[in-house]
Amino acid sequence: MQTSSPFIFDARGIAKRFRHAAIFGALEALGEGESMRFVNDHDPLPLIEQLRRRYQDQLHIAYVQRADDAVVIDFTVHPAGTAQGCGSANGTGCGCSGG
Template sequence: MSTATLAEIDVRSIPPYQRHQQIFAQVDALQVGQSLRIVNDHDPVPLRHQLESRSPGQLQWSYVQAGPQLWRVQISKVQGVADADQGSCCSGGACGG
């Protein structure tokens, strides 16, 4: 699947306490097939874990550049919320709840 990169965010210029909030807002606005690229001075592993827990199965994480001074990561939306729920045993209320 090919994706269109909408923007590149250099998070080094954003105050640390605002970084994830701004990235989450832009990632949440992505449509399937779109991506966002972030630039950072360290490997943003905590961000990856947070995104995976917020949007399981919806995003693809790809290193475009992996250090040692600069990291560029492309975050692509590969499926929507409804698509991700299709594999759930509880979709359609089938969990007996």
């Protein structure tokens, strides 16, 4: 269960060549039940597909706003044992960085 407000990640201020790496790094830093509110200037469909493949059901993806020029998405890490997928046995986040 989420216990605080989502952490804001505004991708618009990050150089395009670094965005995906920065997003994956930010997601790896989330603990179980924590959320990251992702803000972007376009709908990142290729990124969403990468996230679904990498994190499977452990990462919940929920659009907050979906317009042509403004997209806001909440990414929430499911607690261990409540979702199929990568999982982290020690509660330190998703645990996919090694794969």
